[in-house]
Amino acid sequence: LPAGARFEQPLPATHNAFVFVYQGALKFDSGCLQPEGRMAILANTPGSDGVRLQASDTPTRAILVAGKPLGEPIAQYGPFVMNTEAELVQAVRDFQAGRLA
Incomplete structure (x- = not known):
């Protein structure tokens, strides 16, 4: 993601997800900043319909993994x-x- 760019991904309510930042940093809607080299396990709160992320003030690369629990x-x-x-x-x-x- 370019610096400051936003990313949105719908996720089914039945799925769990995590994101790993491997360059830069990500901001979450909660205001939490996830730095490079860290993984965040995303909470699937009632009424949520996906994940919304924003790159910090530097270009950011991350991988989002989601799936239905086994x-x-x-x-x-x-x-x-x-x-x-x-x-x-x-x-x-x-x-x-x-x-x-």
Whole structure:
């Protein structure tokens, strides 16, 4: 986004979303400023119909990711995300043994 430019994206009420800023900074309607290198998890408040962002006073680049929740349990450790702790332990073991290459 050019400096000061606005971006709007409709999102279904059933979706969760996050935005990662990889250059510049983003302003949210709430007044919050999200700096470069940071991720913001967006709240899906009742009555909201999407996300509205504005680049700060410098050109800004970011990625917006949204999707319907899977409704499954989550186990996370570092870069590994699985459904159970047992799966997580196995994934780490597989990584350490070089089986994920």
